[in-house]
Amino acid sequence: MKNLKIMMFMFVVSVVLQVAYGQHHIRCIPxxxxxxxxxxxxxxxxxxxxxxxxTPDCCQWEGIRCSNLTAHIISLHLPGQYYYEVSWRYISGEIHKSLMELRQLQYLNLSFNYFRETNIPEFLGSLTNLRYLDLSSCHFSGQIPTQISSLSHLKYLNLAHNYYLNGSIPREIGNLSRLEYLDLSGNSFEGYIPSQLGNLSNLHKLYLGGYDGDLKIVTSDQWLSNLNSLT
Known part of the structure; x- marks a missing residue:
């Protein structure tokens, strides 16, 4: 009987340690x-x-990071890789709307992949916990979806060097009051730079250089002088 109690005690300790250190413990939310x-x-x-x-535990997959407290996915890091401006490792196809289920996602990096002839998905605006969004050098076309303005926690937004992004820069980007980094360079935008960018008082870095567009700035506007945090 004493030996049985010892064995039971050791079993409980083993289970506790496995849970504590993640051994054989599937944390992934189904x-x-x-x-x-x-x-x-x-x-x-x-x-x-x-x-x-x-594998069963998606928290162990490449590019995925889960919260240690809640097990929710908080980071999706899948940038392609370039070598001397030639891509040699990337994904392509479609960004599926199933990502809407990742409600706690804070970090999304799909840069340097190949999504040519597709638009930036509007549903990304539903990922309202995002702090970091990098979709640079993905060959997106069309206009920036205004739904991005719903990402009120966003601090970093990089849509640079998609080349085929066109139309005007949405004035709704001025609603992203927490932005510290904004890169829209290397695209084909036209029209006037929206004065609403002057609302981004926390902005440290701003890049707007064009690729094949015709961006204009109204010299009488004072919005640029409102960006006191620019470095």
Whole structure:
């Protein structure tokens, strides 16, 4: 009987340690794992960037980071890789709307991938916990969706060097009052730079240089002088 109690005690201790240190403990939230698998199904992955996305615990997959407290996915980091301006590892295809299920996502980096002839998805505006969004050098076309203005916690926004982004810069970007970094350079925007950018009082860095567009600034506007934090 004494030996049985000792064995039971050791078993309980083992289970507690496994949970505490993550051994054999699947932390992945099922509906978020399913959302990632739907995202993967819509992706063309010639270089195996998502090859680890097969095990039960999605928190262990490449590019995924989960909260230690809640197990919710808080980071999706899947940038492509370039070598001397030639891409040699990237994903393409479609950014599936299943990412809407990642309600606690704070960081999203899909830069240097190849989404040519697709638009920046409007549904990204529903990821209202985002602090960091990098969609640079992805070959997106069309206009910046105004839904991005719903990302009220955003501090970093990089849409640079998509080349085929066009139209005007949405004045709604001026609603992103927490922005510290904004890069819209290397695109084909036209029209006047919206004076609402002057509302971005926390902005440290601002890049607006064009690729094949015709951006104009109204010299009488004072919006630029409102950006006291620019470095």
């Amino acid at each position: 509906n978020e794992r399913e959302a990632l698998l739907q995202f993967k199904a819509a992706i063309v992955d010639r270089y195996g960037m998502l090859s680890s996305w097969t």
